[in-house]
Amino acid sequence: MFQIRIHGRGGQGAVSAAEILSVAAFIEGKYAQAFPSFGSERNGAPVMSFCRVDDKPIRLREPVMQPDALIIQDPTLLHLPGLFEGLAPEGLVLINSTNPQIECPVGNRLAVPATELAMKYVRRPLPNAALLGAFAAQSGLLHLESLFSAIRAKFPGEVGEANAAAAQAAWDCAQELMGAYASAN
Amino acid sequence: MLQQIEGSRAVAESVALCRPEVICAYPITPQTHIVEGLGEMVKAGRLKGCEFINVESEFAALSVAIGSSAAGARSYTATASQGLLYMTEAVYNASGLGLPIVMTIGNRAIGAPINIWNDHSDSMSVRDSGWLQLHAETNQEAADLHIQAFRLAEELSLPVMVCMDGFILTHAYERVDVPTQEQVDAWLPPFQPRQMLDPSAPLSIGSMVGPETFMEVRYLAHQKQFQALARIPEISRDFARAFGRESGGLARGYRTEGAEILVVALGSVNGTIQEVIDEMQEAGVPIGSVSLCSYRPFPVDHLRTMLAHARHVVVVEKCLAPGQGGIMSMEIQTALTGLAPNVATIIAGLGGRTITRKALRAAFERAHNGILPPLTFLDLNEKAIAREPEITSGELLCR
Numbered sequence: 001m002f003q004i005r006i007h008g009r010g011g012q013g014a015v016s017a018a019e020i021l022s023v024a025a026f027i028e029g030k031y032a033q034a035f036p037s038f039g040s041e042r043n044g045a046p047v048m049s050f051c052r053v054d055d056k057p058i059r060l061r062e063p064v065m066q067p068d069a070l071i072i073q074d075p076t077l078l079h080l081p082g083l084f085e086g087l088a089p090e091g092l093v094l095i096n097s098t099n100p101q102i103e104c105p106v107g108n109r110l111a112v113p114a115t116e117l118a119m120k121y122v123r124r125p126l127p128n129a130a131l132l133g134a135f136a137a138q139s140g141l142l143h144l145e146s147l148f149s150a151i152r153a154k155f156p157g158e159v160g161e162a163n164a165a166a167a168q169a170a171w172d173c174a175q176e177l178m179g180a181y182a183s184a185n
Numbered sequence: 186m187l188q189q190i191e192g193s194r195a196v197a198e199s200v201a202l203c204r205p206e207v208i209c210a211y212p213i214t215p216q217t218h219i220v221e222g223l224g225e226m227v228k229a230g231r232l233k234g235c236e237f238i239n240v241e242s243e244f245a246a247l248s249v250a251i252g253s254s255a256a257g258a259r260s261y262t263a264t265a266s267q268g269l270l271y272m273t274e275a276v277y278n279a280s281g282l283g284l285p286i287v288m289t290i291g292n293r294a295i296g297a298p299i300n301i302w303n304d305h306s307d308s309m310s311v312r313d314s315g316w317l318q319l320h321a322e323t324n325q326e327a328a329d330l331h332i333q334a335f336r337l338a339e340e341l342s343l344p345v346m347v348c349m350d351g352f353i354l355t356h357a358y359e360r361v362d363v364p365t366q367e368q369v370d371a372w373l374p375p376f377q378p379r380q381m382l383d384p385s386a387p388l389s390i391g392s393m394v395g396p397e398t399f400m401e402v403r404y405l406a407h408q409k410q411f412q413a414l415a416r417i418p419e420i421s422r423d424f425a426r427a428f429g430r431e432s433g434g435l436a437r438g439y440r441t442e443g444a445e446i447l448v449v450a451l452g453s454v455n456g457t458i459q460e461v462i463d464e465m466q467e468a469g470v471p472i473g474s475v476s477l478c479s480y481r482p483f484p485v486d487h488l489r490t491m492l493a494h495a496r497h498v499v500v501v502e503k504c505l506a507p508g509q510g511g512i513m514s515m516e517i518q519t520a521l522t523g524l525a526p527n528v529a530t531i532i533a534g535l536g537g538r539t540i541t542r543k544a545l546r547a548a549f550e551r552a553h554n555g556i557l558p559p560l561t562f563l564d565l566n567e568k569a570i571a572r573e574p575e576i577t578s579g580e581l582l583c584r
Contacts, residue, residue, distance in 0.1 A: 019191075022358045026189035035357040057360075059456030061353055062541045 001054040002141055003064045007083060008073030011043040013128040016154065017071065018049035020132060023150035024142045025053040033058045046080055053141060067091060069139055073114075073127055075102060094135050096127045100177055110138045110181075112173050114166075121166035122159070133167030137174035144171055187362050192324035192354040195361040196289055196347075197222030199328040201232045202369040203287075203335045205261040206376075207253035209238040211246045213268040214301050215351035216291035220263055243268035247275035247288070254284040255390050257381035259335065262286065265351055266293035269307045273314075280315030280406070282391050283379070285338030285345075287331060288316075292452070292503075293351040294536040302537020303351040304503040305451060308480075309512055315406045317345040317413050318481040319433060320451040324354055325361050326478075329432035332364070333420050335373055340420075341413055342379050348480075350453040350503075352537070364428060372427045410482040417479050435484040436477045438491055440466060444473030446552050447492055447526075449517060450501040451477050454533070454540055458501065461545045470553050480513070485520045492517070497552045498526045501545070501563075503534045510560045533563035 004021065008014035015036045022034035030053050037048035050064040069092035070084065077083060078095070084106050087093070093107040096114040112134040114127035122129070129151050136147050147167055152160040188195075196219050200208075208227070210220035226232040236253075240246045246262045254260040264272060269290060279286050290308045294300040308318055319334065321327035327349040334345040349355060382390065394402055414435070421434035431437075439459050441447060448458050455476035465472050475491055477484075492498050498521065500514040509515070511530030518528050531548055534540045544564045551557040570576075 019358050023189045026187075026360060031360060032189060033357060033359045035353070060460050060542070061453050061457045062539055065541065 001052055001058065001060075002068050002139075003066065004051040004053075004069045004071060004135075005064045005067040006049045006051070006071045006073065007077050007080070008047055008049075009043075009077070010045045010047050012073045013126055014047050014049040014073060017073070017128045017132060018051040020128070020147070020150045020154055021051045021135075021142075022053070023153060024132075024136075024146040025051075027146040027149050028142055030055060031057050037063065046077055069094065069135070070107065071131055071135060072096060073131060075099075075111075078102075078104070092138055094131060094138055096131055100180075110134065110174060110177060112170050112177065114170060117166050117169050117173070121169060122162045129163035130166040130170035133170035134174040136167075137171045137178065144168065186365070187360060189358055189360055190324075190363075191218065191356060191358050192327060192349065192361075193218030193291075193356070194222050195324050195328040195363060196331060196349070196355075197226070198363045199331045200261055200287075200289075201226050202364060202366055203261075203332055203373055204259065204370075204375075205232075205235055206258035207236050207238065207250065207260045208262065209240050209246045209249040209253070209260075210262050211240055211243050211264070211268065213243070213265050214291075215293055215303075215355045216263045216265045216268070216289060218355065219289055219291070223261075243272040244275055247272040247279060247286070250286045250288075251275060251279050251282065251284055254279075254286050254378075255282065255382050257376070257378040257383070259339075259376040260284075260286050261288070263289035263291065265291040266295055266301075266307045270295065270310060273311060276311050276314045276316065278391070279344045281402075283342040285335075285342055285376070287334045287338055288344065288346050289327075289331070290346050290348045291351040291355045292348050300536040301351075303353050304535045304537065305348070306504045306535075308346060308348045309504045311346075312481055312512070315343070315410075316481060317341075317343055317410075317417075317479070319345065319347050319417075319478055320480055321347065321349045321354065322437075322453060322455045322476050322478070324349075324357065324359050325430070326432045327354055328361055328363065329424065329428070329430070330478075332369055332373060333424055333433050335376075337413065337416060337420055339376050340416060341409060343409060343413065348452065353453045362430070368428065372424070414479075414482045414484060417482075433478055435479045435487045436475050436491060439474045439476065441473035441475065441491065444471050444494075445496040446470070446472040446499060446549060447495040447497070448472070448474040448499045448501060448549065449477060449488075449492070449513070450474070451480060451503070451513065454501060454503070457540060457542060458545060461542050461549060464542070464546065465549060465553075470549075472549060472553070477513075483516050483520075485516075488517060488520045489524065492521060492526055493524050495526045497555075497557070498528045499531060499549065499552050499557065500528065501531045501533050501540075503532075505532050505535065529557045529559055529561070531561045531563050538564060
C-alpha cells in the first residue's frame with residue numbers, strides 16, 4: 001500500500017487533490033481511498049487530506065500516519081509542527097515552491113513552482129493539477145494519461161484542458177529537476 | 186458500474202435507483218452531500234417522478250415523509266446528529282404508524298459541546314423507536330443497504346435507518362459498484378402500500394389508542410422486529426444472488442474460527458479492526474471479529490452462537506451511556522447470559538477521535554493477557570482529565 005498525505009491551506013484544494021489522485025489510481029485498476037482531515041475548514045487555515053493506493057481493497061480507516069509521500073501545497077506550511085510526522089527518511093516530499101533548493105528536514109525532496117504554472121495555464125493560483133503532474137513524475141505511481149483523465153473528469157471542458165496542460169508542464173519540470181538533482185549528487 | 190466516488194454520492198445514486206417519489210430534507214453536516222446530490226438529480230430531470238421538497242427543519246423533513254408515505258409514495262430523507270434529535274417525535278410516529286420510510290443517518294456526535302465529527306450517539310438515541318437500524322461497513326455496503334432497506338421497509342411496513350459513519354464514509358472516495366437501473370428495477374418491486382390515505386376511499390391513520398390496546402400495539406411492534414430478524418438475512422442472500430456481492434445481513438464474522446478473543450463493532454471501524462486482527466493472527470494470537478450490521482433488530486441468538494466459543498468478547502463502541510458505560514455491550518452481555526465469555530467495553534472514537542490500529546492493538550493485547558478492564562476509554566488524554574481533580578480523584582469509573 002502506498003500512502004500519501006497532502007498538506008495545504010483551506011481553499012487550495014487539498015481534498016480535490018486527494019480525490020483526483022484516487023480517481024487516477026482507480027483508472028489504472030488499482031484500489032484507492034481518499035478522504036479529508038474532517039476539520040471545520042476555513043480559507044487559509046492549514047488542512048490535510050489523505051490518499052491510499054493498493055492492489056487490494058483498502059479496509060484501514062485511520063488517517064495516514066506513516067506516509068510514503070507528502071505533498072505540500074504551500075511552502076509556508078513547512079514550519080508547521082508535525083508536518084513530517086511519520087515520514088520515512090527516504091519518503092517523498094513534493095513542495096510547491098519557486099526555490100528548487102528549498103530546505104527540507106527529511107525525505108527525498110522535489111520542489112516545483114506549481115502556483116506559477118497554474119497561473120500560466122489555468123490563470124488562477126490553484127496549484128493542484130501541477131502538483132499532481134509533478135507527483136506522477138516523482139513517484140512513478142501513476143501514468144500521466146490516467147491523471148489527465150481524472151483531471152478532465154473533475155473539471156470538464158476548457159478548465160480541464162488547462163489543468164491538464166499545467167500537469168504536463170509540471171511533469172516536464174519535475175523530470176528536468178530530478179535529472180539536475182541526480183547530477184548534482 | 187464501478188466508480189471511484191464519494192460515499193455520499195454513492196448513496197445518492199443508489200437511492201435514486203430505487204425510484205423514490207418524495208424526498209424531503211434539511212441540510213446538516215455530514216449528511217448534506219447526499220440530499221444535495223439527489224436534489225441535483227431531480228432538478229436535472231434525471232430522477233423522474235420524484236418531488237424534492239425543501240423544508241424548514243428536520244422535524245418538518247420527517248413529518249413530510251410521514252405524510253407522503255401515508256399517501257402511498259416511496260419516501261426518503263436523511264439527517265444526522267442534532268437533526269435526528271430535532272425530528273425525534275416524528276421518528277416514533279413513523280414507526281408507530283408502520284410507514285416504510287428509508288432514512289440515511291450520517292452518524293455524528295451530539296452536543297453540547299458542539300461537535301460535527303463521527304460517533305454513534307445520534308442513531309443510538311432512537312434505538313428503541315421501533316425503526317430498523319442497519320450499519321454500513323464500507324461505502325459499497327452503504328449503497329447496497331439502501332436498496333435492501335426499501336425492500337425490507339415495504340415488505341414489513343416499517344421504517345429503516347441506514348447508518349453510515351459521518352465523514353469517514355460520507356466524505357471518503359472509494360471504489361463502489363453502482364448497479365444499473367435494470368438491475369434495481371428487477372430486484373425492487375414498486376411500492377404497494379398496505380394502507381394509504383386516499384380521498385376517494387377515506388380512512389384514518391394514527392387514531393388514539395387507549396390503555397385497553399396500547400400494550401398490544403407495542404407487543405406487535407416487538408414481534409415485527411422478529412419478523413425483520415428473519416427477513417434481513419434472506420434479503421441479503423437474495424441481493425447477493427442478484428448483484429453478485431455480499432452486503433448487509435445480521436452480522437459478519439472475520440477469522441472467527443478458533444478465535445479466543447472476538448471483537449464486536451458497528452460500521453466502518455470494522456475495517457481497521459480487521460487490519461489489527463491480521464497483524465495479531467500473524468503473531469499467533471487467536472483473535473477474530475464480528476461486524477454487526479443489524480443493530481435493530483438486535484440479533485440476540487445469532488450473536489450468542491457467533492460469540493459463544495470465545496473466552497473474551499471485546500465490544501468497541503462509538504457511543505456512551507454516561508453512568509452506565511457501553512450501550513451495545515449491555516445488550517451483548519444479555520445475549521451471552523449463562524455463557525462463558527467475559528465481556529469488556531472499549532469506548533472509542535467519540536466526537537471523531539481517531540481510532541488507530543496501534544491503540545486498538547494495545548487494548549486487544551491486554552484482553553489476550555487477561556488484563557483489559559471492563560470499561561476502557563481508548564486513547565483518553567490523562568492530562569486533560571487531571572485538570573478536573575474533584576471529579577477524577579474518586580474511584581475511576583473506567584476501572
